[in-house]
Amino acid sequence: MNEFRTEWNKSVIRSGRFTMLLAMVCSFLPNIALYFFYGARPNFSEMMSGWGQIAAAYVGFYIIEPITYGTVLGTAGSYMGILAGTMGQMRVPAAMTALDVTNIEAGTDKGELISTLGIAGSIVTNIVILTITVFFGVQILSLLPAGIKAALSSLILPALFGAVLMQFAMKKPIIVCYALPLVLVVRKFIKMPSWGYILVAVFGSLILSKILYKAKIVK
Amino acid sequence: MDLQAIANAPVFWGCAAISVSIVVLLAFRYVILALRFAPSVGLDRATCGQAFRSGLLAAFGPSVAQVVAVLAMIAAIGGPISWIRLSMIGSAATELVAARTGAAACGVELGGAGFGLNQMAVSWFTMCVNGCGWLLMVFLFTHKLDEVGDKIGGTDAKWRSIITATCSIGLYCHMVAPYIIKPQVIDKVTQAVKTNPQLVACVAGALSMAVFIQLGKKYVWIKNYALGFAIISGLVAGYQFM
Numbered sequence: 001m002n003e004f005r006t007e008w009n010k011s012v013i014r015s016g017r018f019t020m021l022l023a024m025v026c027s028f029l030p031n032i033a034l035y036f037f038y039g040a041r042p043n044f045s046e047m048m049s050g051w052g053q054i055a056a057a058y059v060g061f062y063i064i065e066p067i068t069y070g071t072v073l074g075t076a077g078s079y080m081g082i083l084a085g086t087m088g089q090m091r092v093p094a095a096m097t098a099l100d101v102t103n104i105e106a107g108t109d110k111g112e113l114i115s116t117l118g119i120a121g122s123i124v125t126n127i128v129i130l131t132i133t134v135f136f137g138v139q140i141l142s143l144l145p146a147g148i149k150a151a152l153s154s155l156i157l158p159a160l161f162g163a164v165l166m167q168f169a170m171k172k173p174i175i176v177c178y179a180l181p182l183v184l185v186v187r188k189f190i191k192m193p194s195w196g197y198i199l200v201a202v203f204g205s206l207i208l209s210k211i212l213y214k215a216k217i218v219k
Numbered sequence: 220m221d222l223q224a225i226a227n228a229p230v231f232w233g234c235a236a237i238s239v240s241i242v243v244l245l246a247f248r249y250v251i252l253a254l255r256f257a258p259s260v261g262l263d264r265a266t267c268g269q270a271f272r273s274g275l276l277a278a279f280g281p282s283v284a285q286v287v288a289v290l291a292m293i294a295a296i297g298g299p300i301s302w303i304r305l306s307m308i309g310s311a312a313t314e315l316v317a318a319r320t321g322a323a324a325c326g327v328e329l330g331g332a333g334f335g336l337n338q339m340a341v342s343w344f345t346m347c348v349n350g351c352g353w354l355l356m357v358f359l360f361t362h363k364l365d366e367v368g369d370k371i372g373g374t375d376a377k378w379r380s381i382i383t384a385t386c387s388i389g390l391y392c393h394m395v396a397p398y399i400i401k402p403q404v405i406d407k408v409t410q411a412v413k414t415n416p417q418l419v420a421c422v423a424g425a426l427s428m429a430v431f432i433q434l435g436k437k438y439v440w441i442k443n444y445a446l447g448f449a450i451i452s453g454l455v456a457g458y459q460f461m
Binding site: 007017020022031033034035037038039040041043046047049051053055057065068076078082083085090093098100101104117119124127130131137138141149150155156159163164170171172179188198202203204206213218 | 238257271285398399424442
């Protein structure tokens with residue numbers, strides 16, 4: 001690692017880890033307030049049961065997502081991305097657009113800074129729109145006809161995912177030729193929890209890439 | 220006291236403001252850091268500004284996509300908690316699953332009969348600990364990310380760029396897969412089999428993106444809006460099949 005990476009990582013990691021800790025503690029504030037101000041006394045075994053059930057459903061994601069998105073978003077991007085969430089929907093597209101517009105390659109030192117700035121920008125938009133929705137959403141939405149509402153909530157994400165896939169695919173088209181069939185076949189014929197599909201999509205494709213890179217087919 | 224009134228009480232808006240600030244402050248902190256480090260890698264201010272603005276614009280479409288789900292969530296669990304949960308980690312879908320799981324652990328339905336103060340507390344707690352799962356993993360392991368990358372990727376720069384490309388492509392193949400394996404759906408009203416509008420939106424989004432990327436090579440300003448234009452194209456195309 002060069003000097004920039006060492007220094008940059010040091011600063012990023014210090015703020016990042018501190019913030020993760022702070023966010024974990026603060027996320028329990030509403031529960032603490034319920035306890036002290038409203039006298040809530042939830043049953044301990046029900047809490048543990050809730051925790052156990054939800055962790056069983058999502059523990060795969062806790063592990064898989066930071067690793068897979070981490071390789072795409074970088075260190076600073078991971079801290080922001082996991083904290084603010086919706087990485088596939090917002091953080092990766094933001095980083096990609098920032099790199100595209102500035103003509104800088106992902107994974108380089110410049111690219112690390114550019115995607116960090118792009119992701120930070122996406123957080124601003126995200127929070128502003130979320131806040132407007134929380135306070136005025138009902139009024140705004142009542143102005144829209146039902147058909148448009150349904151289209152907005154069901155069609156934006158597929159269009160976005162298709163567009164982002166194309167954005168990556170145009171850089172290395174050959175990878176799509178084996179990644180997409182692999183994903184489709186596994187999803188069609190093998191039943192597993194949703195995080196299992198991510199695992200296959202990313203690491204299955206990586207194994208194929210490795211083989212084809214050695215065979216000098218993927219360059 | 221009525222539960223909805225409690226869930227929307229000022230104290231929880233206060234908690235929400237704290238959580239949302241944490242997210243914003245981290246983004247702010249990283250912007251400052253990036254600007255400070257920019258000269259050492261040869262990036263000028265203008266390019267940094269461009270990158271930030273691109274991120275702002277790129278998030279617009281996906282943020283709008285959330286609006287309806289966010290409102291459903293507010294109706295179910297109240298404004299402040301929705302604001303906290305969605306500014307941190309969660310997509311609306313994940314958080315609602317967690318809220319319901321918490322209620323189910325108490326043997327009641329979210330907002331249903333028997334869903335009182337204590338059940339609401341369990342439901343909130345379940346959303347929190349679920350979110351903390353991700354935060355904890357990142358807290359424990361993300362600072363080792365570059366070392367692991369060095370181990371897997373080695374010093375071969377070409378192979379490392381293929382790793383990044385493969386992870387990105389694999390991830391988005393995973394995202395579009397549900398639409399592709401479901402080419403047809405049943406119309407809710409007429410019960411007739413029809414083309415899946417989500418698949419249409421996905422394909423139209425992809426194809427128009429290819430066009431906008433090509434155009435962006437010639438007209439640089441398009442690059443910033445390519446994603447937005449592609450989303451709109453997908454929306455319009457998909458809407459014809461709804």
